[in-house]
Amino acid sequence: MEQKPDRISAPARREQILEAAARVFGELGYAGATTDKVARAAGISQPYVVRLFGTKDQLFVEVLERTGERVLRAFDEAIEASDDAATVQARVGAAYVELVQTDRGVLLSLMQGFILGHDPHIGPVARRGFMRIYDRLRTVMEPEEAMRFIAQGMLINTLIASGLMAEFQQGQNVHELLACAFGDKLGLVLDGMAADR
Amino acid sequence: MEQKPDRISAPARREQILEAAARVFGELGYAGATTDKVARAAGISQPYVVRLFGTKDQLFVEVLERTGERVLRAFDEAIEASDDAATVQARVGAAYVELVQTDRGVLLSLMQGFILGHDPHIGPVARRGFMRIYDRLRTVMEPEEAMRFIAQGMLINTLIASGLMAEFQQGQNVHELLACAFGDKLGLVLDGMAADR
DNA sequence: GTATGTGGTAATCGACTGATTACTTGACGC
DNA sequence: GCGTCAAGTAATCAGTCGATTACCACATAC
Numbered sequence: 039m040e041q042k043p044d045r046i047s048a049p050a051r052r053e054q055i056l057e058a059a060a061r062v063f064g065e066l067g068y069a070g071a072t073t074d075k076v077a078r079a080a081g082i083s084q085p086y087v088v089r090l091f092g093t094k095d096q097l098f099v100e101v102l103e104r105t106g107e108r109v110l111r112a113f114d115e116a117i118e119a120s121d122d123a124a125t126v127q128a129r130v131g132a133a134y135v136e137l138v139q140t141d142r143g144v145l146l147s148l149m150q151g152f153i154l155g156h157d158p159h160i161g162p163v164a165r166r167g168f169m170r171i172y173d174r175l176r177t178v179m180e181p182e183e184a185m186r187f188i189a190q191g192m193l194i195n196t197l198i199a200s201g202l203m204a205e206f207q208q209g210q211n212v213h214e215l216l217a218c219a220f221g222d223k224l225g226l227v228l229d230g231m232a233a234d235r
Numbered sequence: 236m237e238q239k240p241d242r243i244s245a246p247a248r249r250e251q252i253l254e255a256a257a258r259v260f261g262e263l264g265y266a267g268a269t270t271d272k273v274a275r276a277a278g279i280s281q282p283y284v285v286r287l288f289g290t291k292d293q294l295f296v297e298v299l300e301r302t303g304e305r306v307l308r309a310f311d312e313a314i315e316a317s318d319d320a321a322t323v324q325a326r327v328g329a330a331y332v333e334l335v336q337t338d339r340g341v342l343l344s345l346m347q348g349f350i351l352g353h354d355p356h357i358g359p360v361a362r363r364g365f366m367r368i369y370d371r372l373r374t375v376m377e378p379e380e381a382m383r384f385i386a387q388g389m390l391i392n393t394l395i396a397s398g399l400m401a402e403f404q405q406g407q408n409v410h411e412l413l414a415c416a417f418g419d420k421l422g423l424v425l426d427g428m429a430a431d432r
Numbered sequence: 433g434t435a436t437g438t439g440g441t442a443a444t445c446g447a448c449t450g451a452t453t454a455c456t457t458g459a460c461g462c
Numbered sequence: 463g464c465g466t467c468a469a470g471t472a473a474t475c476a477g478t479c480g481a482t483t484a485c486c487a488c489a490t491a492c
């Protein structure tokens with residue numbers, strides 16, 4: 039509840055803004071989000087957001103790059119942690135679900151970027167990020183495996199973004215689909231969703 | 236090139252607008268699209284779009300419902316056409332890819348709706364449309380099959396929306412992923428993409 | 433103390449957008 | 463001919479948003 043105008047260094051403030059922006063962009067999409075909403079989510083004024091990032095475009099691009107690297111890092115750690123080649127797929131899958139649970143905005147921002155491929159600034163960054171993730175998966179999976187893995191990831195993103203996760207109790211098939219998509223991690227994720235309500 | 240103000244009946248005009256809106260919303264997203272862009276794409280003035288649909292919200296909702304039913308109809312036809320239970324999955328998959336090829340805006344509008352689940356008007360419609368498609372798949376597939384199927388559909392949507400289809404020649408892995416996701420239908424789809432350039 | 437640089441905001445501007453209003457044009461019944 | 467209704471538009475309004483400008487507060491150096 040501090041309302042003191044606590045001054046932080048510009049780089050630290052950038053981090054705060056990027057984190058808030060990931061949530062806002064993830065929820066509202068690029069066009070639907072405003073620099074003012076990002077600013078309020080970060081606890082500062084709108085002009086300062088623009089000054090630190092130059093443009094709404096550039097802010098979103100930086101969010102995209104940041105989130106893409108976050109996914110890559112999580113995958114790398116999961117890959118490194120699994121010495122057995124047979125367990126690597128389960129580990130990487132678990133890493134993705136964990137990322138979903140702890141930082142929903144990350145995945146949703148990525149998703150928002152993917153479906154803006156037509157944009158001359160955002161499109162190239164989104165495509166490159168997507169392919170970097172696929173390439174990383176291919177270092178430990180066959181093409182068919184990697185395709186199915188990333189497909190399931192897109193489904194998970196869609197389930198979260200559409201708000202179907204919060205309707206898991208409505209309709210038998212909703213719960214069935216969620217259970218099928220998340221496997222034994224479903225309970226975990228549902229708890230995570232309920233937590234930040 | 237006709238610039239005569241050809242008058243059509245209001246219901247027919249609504250169809251034109253809905254078709255144009257599916258393309259515009261699919262390309263730019265809900266917030267990114269404007270009623271004026273839809274109007275120009277349909278060859279009429281912006282106020283008339285608003286008058287026929289009341290609200291941008293309602294126009295998008297109607298597009299969503301329309302496109303959802305289009306997918307359902309395509310699936311139903313594919314299911315009906317396949318007497319053998321073993322071939323039904325391939326047939327439904329082919330129906331989806333064909334839908335992608337002939338009417339890209341349909342799938343992209345759906346996708347745009349899915350990731351706007353937070354919106355109080357759009358969210359419920361999108362979720363209901365999504366689950367109706369899943370339910371239909373479940374009449375001919377096991378849960379695991381249906382989940383994988385719809386996951387691959389989400390991947391295909393993402394690949395198209397991100398613009399990766401147009402970059403199939405850049406990077407070996409891009410082509411590999413596309414080939415893996417579309418199977419033997421890849422050539423067909425790429426031709427379809429190149430056609431409406 | 434005063435100059436200087438850094439973190440930050442209030443006020444505002446111009447462009448855009450969804451919606452409204454008032455108007456025009458033409459077909460059809462009588 | 464004339465009233466009426468449907469199809470459609472030009473003009474415009476009110477709100478929003480990204481960006482700019484001009485300013486403030488406070489530290490630290492000298």
